[in-house]
Amino acid sequence: MPDFESIYQQYFRFVWNSARRLGIGIDSIEDVVQEVFIVIHHKLPTLENPDALRSWIYGIVRRTSSTHRRKHKTAPEPLSLLGAADQPGDRGPGPLAQAERRAQVELLSEILSRMKESKREVFMLVELEQWTVPEVASALNVPLNTAYSRLRLAREEFEVALARSERGGKRGGPV
Amino acid sequence: MKELSPKARQLIDAGRTATDPTQEERERTLAALRARLGLPLGDGTGSDGIHHPARSPGDPESLPSSPPSTMGPRGLMIPGVVIGGAAILAGILYLSHPLGNEREAASDQAERLPPTDPSAQRDRPKTAQDGAATFQGPDLQRVEADDPAPQNEQELGVQSEPTATTRPLQRSKQAIERKGPDTGGLAEEVTLLSRATSALASGRPQEALVALEEHRRKFPQGVLSQERRSAQAQALCQAGQLDRARAILDALPASSPLAARAALACGFH
Numbered sequence: 001m002p003d004f005e006s007i008y009q010q011y012f013r014f015v016w017n018s019a020r021r022l023g024i025g026i027d028s029i030e031d032v033v034q035e036v037f038i039v040i041h042h043k044l045p046t047l048e049n050p051d052a053l054r055s056w057i058y059g060i061v062r063r064t065s066s067t068h069r070r071k072h073k074t075a076p077e078p079l080s081l082l083g084a085a086d087q088p089g090d091r092g093p094g095p096l097a098q099a100e101r102r103a104q105v106e107l108l109s110e111i112l113s114r115m116k117e118s119k120r121e122v123f124m125l126v127e128l129e130q131w132t133v134p135e136v137a138s139a140l141n142v143p144l145n146t147a148y149s150r151l152r153l154a155r156e157e158f159e160v161a162l163a164r165s166e167r168g169g170k171r172g173g174p175v
Numbered sequence: 176m177k178e179l180s181p182k183a184r185q186l187i188d189a190g191r192t193a194t195d196p197t198q199e200e201r202e203r204t205l206a207a208l209r210a211r212l213g214l215p216l217g218d219g220t221g222s223d224g225i226h227h228p229a230r231s232p233g234d235p236e237s238l239p240s241s242p243p244s245t246m247g248p249r250g251l252m253i254p255g256v257v258i259g260g261a262a263i264l265a266g267i268l269y270l271s272h273p274l275g276n277e278r279e280a281a282s283d284q285a286e287r288l289p290p291t292d293p294s295a296q297r298d299r300p301k302t303a304q305d306g307a308a309t310f311q312g313p314d315l316q317r318v319e320a321d322d323p324a325p326q327n328e329q330e331l332g333v334q335s336e337p338t339a340t341t342r343p344l345q346r347s348k349q350a351i352e353r354k355g356p357d358t359g360g361l362a363e364e365v366t367l368l369s370r371a372t373s374a375l376a377s378g379r380p381q382e383a384l385v386a387l388e389e390h391r392r393k394f395p396q397g398v399l400s401q402e403r404r405s406a407q408a409q410a411l412c413q414a415g416q417l418d419r420a421r422a423i424l425d426a427l428p429a430s431s432p433l434a435a436r437a438a439l440a441c442g443f444h
Contacts, residue, residue: 004214005214008205008208012196012201012204012205013195013196013201016194016195016196016200017194017195017196020194021194030200030203030204030207033204034204034207034208034211037204037208038208038211038212041208041212101189104185104186104189104190105189105190105193107186108186108187108189108190108193109190111186127179127187128187128190128191148176151176152176152177155176155177155178155179155183156177158179158183159179159180159183162180162182162183162186166182
C-alpha cells in the first residue's frame with residue numbers, strides 16, 4: 001500500500017484536473033483538492049483493493065465535488081479547461097502559438113460543456129486521462145456496455161460539434 | 176468503435192494539460208494539508224528539515240521573474256490585467272475591513288492571551304490537567320510589544336482572512352499574487368507552520384507554540400492563519416492549557432474541519 005505522501009505526489013495533478021473538469025471553479029479548487037486528500041488520508045487504511053487506487057480516488061473526487069457544490073448551493077460552473085498556463089504573462093511559446101492553443105482549449109471546453117454530463121465524464125476519462133473503458137465503468141459503477149455506449153455517443157457528438165464549429169469558422173463565426 | 180479524427184485528437188491533446196496546476200499550487204496545497212493533518216515533512220526537505228521550493232530561471236514551473244513582452248496580442252492584454260488587478264486589490268482592501276467579523280476578532284483575542292499570566296493562573300480554579308502541566312509558553316506580551324503594528328497587507332505580504340464571505344475575493348487576490356515573483360511570504364508561512372506541526376507531532380508543544388507565535392506576529396492575517404489557530408489549540412492542549420485551547424477553538428468557525436480536528440485531538444468531544 002503506497003503511503004499518503006506518495007499518493008499525493010502521484011495523484012495531485014489527477015485530482016486537481018478531475019475536480020476542475022467536474023465543474024469546480026478556480027476560486028474553490030484548492031479547498032476541494034485539500035478536502036479530497038483529507039478524505040484519502042482518513043480512508044486509506046480501509047482501501048481494500050490497492051490495484052483500484054485510481055478509481056477509488058476518482059470516486060472521492062466526484063463525491064467531494066458534488067458535496068462542495070451542494071453545500072455552497074452552486075451549480076457546476078460552465079466547463080472551462082483554461083488553466084494557469086493560459087493566463088497572459090505566463091511561460092510558453094510565442095503569442096501566436098499561445099493564442100492558437102487558447103482558441104483550441106476554448107473550443108474544446110465549449111463542445112464538452114454542451115455534452116450531457118454522463119457522456120462527458122466517460123469521454124473525458126477515456127480521451128483526456130486515457131483510462132480504459134472497463135476502468136471507467138468500474139469507477140462510475142456502471143455496466144461495461146453502458147460505458148462503451150456512452151463513449152461511442154460522446155465521440156459521435158464531439159465530431160459533429162467539431163465539424164459544425166469548423167463550418168461556422170469558415171463563415172466567420174466562432175472558431 | 177469508431178476512433179476520433181486527427182482534428183478531434185489535436186483538440187483533445189491541447190486540452191489535456193490545460194487545467195494542470197502549477198508547481199506553486201502543488202506546494203501550497205501540500206503545505207496546507209500538512210498543517211491540517213499534522214503531518215511531518217516528507218521528501219523535498221532541506222537539511223534544516225524544511226521544505227524549500229526549488230526555483231531556477233530555466234525551471235518551466237518557475238514563476239515569471241521578468242515582465243513579459245508587451246509585443247503581440249498577449250502583450251496588449253498586460254495593461255488591462257495590471258489595471259484590473261489593481262482595482263480588484265483595492266476592492267479587497269476596502270472590503271476586508273467591513274467584512275471582518277466578530278468571530279475573527281475573538282479568535283485574534285484568544286490567540287493573544289498571555290500563556291502564563293501568574294495572576295490568571297492563581298485566580299483560575301484548579302483542573303485535573305493543571306497538575307500535569309508544566310509548560311511555560313513564549314512571552315507573548317513581550318513579542319507583541321516589540322512588534323510594530325502592520326501598516327498594510329501589501330507591506331506584510333499577507334492575504335485576507337479566508338472567511339466564507341471573503342474567500343472568492345481572497346482567491347482572486349491570490350491569483351494576482353501568484354503571478355508575482357515574490358513568494359517569500361508564503362514560503363515563510365509554510366516554514367513556520369511546518370516547524371510547528373513537526374514539533375507537535377513529536378510531542379514538543381512549547382516549541383510548536385514558539386513557531387506559531389512567530390507566525391502570528393509576522394502573518395496575523397496570513398493564508399495559513401486558521402491552520403495556525405488549530406495547531407495552536409492542539410499545542411495548548413498538549414501543554415495542559417485547556418481553557419486557552421478552548422477559547423481559540425470557540426473562535427474558529429463552527430463548521431471548520433480544522434476546529435473539529437483540533438477539538439478531537441484535545442478530547443473536547
